[in-house]
Amino acid sequence: MPVVELTDIRKSFGSVRALNGISLTVEDGENVAVLGPSGSGKSTLLRIIAGLDQPDRGKVTFDGQSQQGIPAHQRDCAIVFQHFALYPHMNALRNITTGLRHGLGLAKAEAEARARDITARMKVDDLLDRKPREMSGGQRQRIALARALARRSGLVLLDEPLSGLDAQLHTTLRLEIAGLLRAAGATTINVTHDQLDALAMADRIAVIDAGQLEQVGTPDELYTEPATTFVAAFIGTPPMNLLPVDDLGTSSFDHIMIKTGEPVTLGVRAEHLTLGPAATEAWRLTGVVGLVEPTGLDRIVQILTDRGDSVAFRCPIPAAPPVGTRVTVSAPLEAVHVYARASGRRLGHVESAGIAITASAA
Ligand code: ADP
Ligand code: MG
Secondary structure (H helix, E strand, O other): OOOEEEEEEEEEEOOEEEEEEEEEEEOOOOEEEEEOOOOOOHHHHHHHHHOOOOOOEEEEEEOOEEOOOOOHHHOOEEEEOOOOOOOOOOOHHHHHHHHHHHOOOOOHHHHHHHHHHHHHHOOOHHHOOOOHHHOOHHHHHHHHHHHHHOOOOOEEEEEOOOOOOOHHHHHHHHHHHHHHHHHHOOEEEEEEOOHHHHHHHOOEEEEEEOOEEEEEEOHHHHHHOOOEHHHHHHOOOOOOEEEEEOOOOEEEEOOEEEEOOOOEEEEEOHHHOEEOOOOOOEEEEEEEEEEEEEOOOOEEEEEEEOOOOEEEEEEOHHHOOOOOOEEEEEEEHHHOEEEEOOOOEEEEEOOOOOOEEEEOOO
């Protein structure tokens, strides 16, 4: 099974720079999600890995073998597109076996055995006689996936395979597919704009924005230490609170002193802010409750601070303050992330060396 290595992949379409130097290694058997907003270059990257598009610059290797000049049909990978196409006039069985027979050159019996095996494991073997129009959207999606997995390629490429499904089916299929891919042991690159898909399915997530990698890490690493304000705002529900601090040099901001020498953005997650001033040194924010959102488990409370920033914090249901109440929330200093404003890059926690942010007397 291939270890995929991408080195400095660049691709432009006319004046549109779709990929701006992507380097990424995917290990044997690993499931990596490429997560980014629409238009960030995800599909272009996948097409280049599959050999459907050529990069302007950079290298793709499978198991150390350069893939340059190797056409898509000779690469050991299976791809499931966002807008997958099943042949409308063929039943599910033939949709799966056609590619195996004509693409991989398998005998009819072997192709059908593979189709029955994978659909049984996916619990859709009862659909084998049906044509696409006789199936629901979710069933068609499962058959399209079965067709890709039946190839038994070392590398499976998925381009937003769950988009366009209703929320409940989406959640069910996401777990099902993650389990199947794990069981198959295939190396997988899964492209999505949905952070929940990435968090639920991937061993590691590569966050991409405007053709550039922002951060590569495990779901926990991305959540606890987002490397950029883009990642901080993209991962997590609600997203991390990000507050610009405009003053250069030293400034006093809600009881903390900031001496960074450059404009910064402070970030704190909603669950690290608690109602009421903390006894120890803490970052305090005061504002008026604008919205109380029930999650079932707790409440997400939005306040508008005196500085005009919108800040969300999580709060147990009995303690949730009503809309219009004036409240103070605080976070321990070690929960406050500091980002350089110009680059969006993380400088560290407020306590870390070199970032002189200290609590002052209230
Ligand atoms: P994503 O899959 O993340 O939504 P894409 O990889 O499809 O993003 O596209 C990245 C950028 O490249 C977009 O600005 C898109 O409009 C542009 N692009 C993609 N394919 C083509 C193409 N064949 N011709 C021109 N522009 C393209
Ligand atoms: Mg796309």
